[in-house]
Amino acid sequence: MCGRFTLITTPGAVEDVFSVIDLDPFPERYNIAPTQPVLVVVSAPSREPGSNLPDRQAVLVRWGLIPSWAKNPADMPLMINARAETVGEKAAFKTALRHRRVLVPTTGFYEWRREGKTRQPFFIRPKGGGLIAFAGLMESFSEPGGSEIDTAAILTTSANTALADIHDRMPVVIRREDFARWLDCLTQEPRDVVDLLRPVQPDFFEAIPVSDRVNKVANLGPDLIERVEDPVVAPQPKPKKKNEDQDQLRLF
Template structure:
């Protein structure tokens, strides 16, 4: 599972990593949570004949995919992740797997080691060699009853590799730069043609750093949440709220 992640690179660094011409300015984000806007990249319009440059476009989407057929979003679960093993057969993800595959740039993600059925030690999991990583993403545009449209998305997950399995049994699917073009090519490649990309990253790709429980609270958004530490008593217990209840989360960019 991937329930929190971070994107702390500059817009220029992110654009260069994704093979794009440029991105609008955005701040470093250390604690990205469900229902907040996340940056995704997808294939753009077909290039002119003879062009070798990748044509990709960026999009801000609400993290939490809503299929087009949903009638009442209040009664539908928040789909922040999609299990890659059966995504192409699932009604919620079938269309996006065929037509709207995307990349989710990240500096790393957070995971919690389970302890007695409860959230235990949190970890900041980042590429061992530093830099950015791209998670496999899916995009779906949901038409609300009032007529407005909302772009939504999810991150594909896979069984955890040997380096992460002691923390959690799932991890995000990593798409490496040499495979960006294949993954994003929804015009000529079917899901079966890119199924080989839905694999766990190599065991030594990530490093897991134990951090304090500051990351547990969405309101904590500074770099201190990535500092090495251990779980301690929460100073203030975060109030529970329904997914999407905080409209201000959609104005972070």
Template sequence: MCGRFALTAATEDLAEFFQLVDLEPFPPRYNIAPTQPVLMITAGPARHPGSNLPDRQAFLVRWGFIPSWTRDVSQMPLMINARAETISEKASFKAAMRHRRALLPASGFYEWKREGKVSRPYWVRPRNGGIVAFASLVETYAEPGGSEIDTGAIVTTAANLEFAHIHHRMPVVIDPRDFERWLDCRTQEPRNVTDLLKPAQPDFFETIPVSDAVNKVANTGPELQERAEHKSLPEKAASKKKLADINQLDLF
């Protein structure tokens, strides 16, 4: 799962990384949460005149996917993630997977590791720094009043072995050399890009324990990403957790 992330790169670095023309200034954000506007990139309608850059456009969407056929938004769950294993068949996502694939720029994401009754937050970033692109889907939802809203979800997959001890899911990372293929919904059908929906290489991310200040959406400063060693669980609580994990394994 991916429920919080950050994007702190300079606008010019984003434009260069994604080969974009005329990218509007985008301020650094350290604690992006569901339902907030997020930057996404799709294939554009036409190549920019006089430019050799790829045909791409960037725009803001609501983080929380709403299928176009939704009649009552209040009855729909908040879909911030789409499972890579089922997006080509699931009714909510299959049209977007075929026609509206996107990239979501990030500097990293936050994940919580469950330890007994406590959840420990981690800041997960590329080991070598820089920008990362998450596979995403976009859908335009027409509200009953006639207005339209662009919405989106991040595609997730099973965690790699290095990350699995924190959480069993992680965002799908699209390598820059695969941007064109992932975004090309004209000639590349879902079956042509499913090979891209895989976990990141084991050494791609590094995980940094951070304070639980990130739990509050109102906290938005760079201090959220500072290392904060987590206190060890009491031995008794740790033993109970280990026993619970063993019992859980017995179910499979």
């Protein structure tokens, strides 16, 4: 899954990587959490022939997708993630998958490895650094009072072999050369982009053990991504006693 992520960069870098213009200034964000505003890149409305304006826009949305047909969002689970394996079958996501695919700019995400009664957080970032994009979906929800809110979810897939010992899920990464195809909801149907919904290669990310300060949403500083020297060590299995297997078989 993906429950926290970062955007530690400048508006200019986002403009360069995602081919958008005129981004408003924003602070570096070290602990983006569900229900907070997140930056997403969408296909821009069709332009006049010969226009020099970009084909993409960057907009702020609420992290936590609310389907357009929802009666009362309070009665629905917080849908921050969508499973890539079943996203096309779920009523909450299938329309967005067809018509409103987006890119979520990021510089890394956090995941927790459960170790007994504790959980060790890791900051997972591209080995080469820089900006990458998660696959996202967007929906607009009209509130009873008439106001409209844009919302989004991040797609996840099974973890690759490098991250599987931390968690069994990871966000779907859309490579830069595939940005246009993922965003193209006019000519690219869901079946045409399903090949993009796969784990990234094992050597793409590095996992850095960090302090549990990231657990608290109010903590926002760069210390959150600093490596801790003594992370929690996963417990080793106890050695079997002599004849233990035979003893267990007596239970059946």
